Amino acid sequence: MWDAFTKKEILDQWWAPRPAISRTKFMDFKVGGRRFFAMVMPDGQERWMVQRYTSISPITNFKMTAAFADKDENVELLSSEWDFNFSEEDGITEVVIVIYNESLERMERMIELGFGEAMAVMYGNLDDLLAGQ
Template sequence: MNSLLFDFTVDKESKTVFIAREFKAKLPLVWDAFTKQEILDKWWAPKPFISKTKSMEFKEGGRRFYAMTNAEGEVLGWQMHDYTSISPKTNFKFFNAFADKDENLQLPGSHWDFTFSEQDGVTTVNITIYNDSLERMERMIEMGFKEGFTATLNELDKLLTNQTHDVTP
């Protein structure tokens, strides 16, 4: 397979963004890349930015709290993911919001739903992002969310291309 699927659709009427992305990697490795702090911090930001997790507990009711930093380590902003549902190796969901350094949320937020499937060594990740308000979604799009998240997923693709599942993060 020469070209991997990548689709990014914005539906303003439903306040939802739909993303489908294929990775030439086995499902367990892709799942780990989305659910393990030590791997997430290697790719969950478009370069030159860096994601630095302060705390993470990947379980229903758990939370990931992290900073987006520049290359010099200066914190540009904080975000929180509250995990609301986890079905191992197939699906997880979280509520996302910006926050301050003390984990005080800046609402409204968005609800992210990740679904994973594999066929012939290619893993597809479908991401649905429902925004609590149209204004929030429009602000994210204006801030370059499509370009930034596309670059972020490309960082994951590079990482997966250079990894095998027996390599520890």
Template sequence: MSTLKFDFTVDKAAKTVYITREFDAGLDLVWDAFTKAELLDQWVAPAPFKAKTKYMNFEVGGKRFYAMVSPEGQEGWILQQYKSISPKTNFKLYNVFADKDENPAPTGSDWDYTFSEKDGITTVHITIYNESLDRMEKMIEMGFKEGYAASVENLEKLLTSMK
């Protein structure tokens, strides 16, 4: 069993989810895993789903458009727009569900990722602010916590294979 920290807190009043996760890997590897499409596609979807990036432009104002693909081939599209990037320490994005033609849902969420490393352990803090409580509650009901935990296990395996 991993002794690495994994905190997941939901604050309904603030419409915010807070995640803190430690990884037994250097900052450069963890940063790349969160910012490069070819790596994101290997871990971000909880099994048996797969992630498929149509395009990704990791720069301020750039976007990532990708799908979570079910084993039956059903695609759930997500559009992300990068709001700010401080290399190796922080990036922020706006995340919204979309259709295959990139038409966004009415509400989304702001994700704020902060990275730090100490003694070879990289900590990632994620704050997810939802524009509506209804959207956040639907995310939680859909199994967001369990799905994210499964995705992070995929990431641990990927980081181990990259060392």
């Protein structure tokens, strides 16, 4: 499960709400590193994002900031902080994700963009990917 969240080859298979696909331009999973990627729609329209890794405790936790950007990596909106926690019991991995928005404006914008619905579709993509392994 850790790899599904930390390796670009796997992230690109599920980290976009269908019918969009994820296309990573580059990723350096280390503290201070970043992932720069686009969610690409079937018509070719791209929505770029930057994720910057702020803390990594292998296999159990990582933290990042995430922000929308343009194709040149210029951040467009305020960022949010993500905290990913992984635990395993009896061969079952649980992932708990907490997202902090730096402003009410950011949270409202995310809701307007359909963030909750998009995340549900993305996690469905991950379920499908894992079921196929």
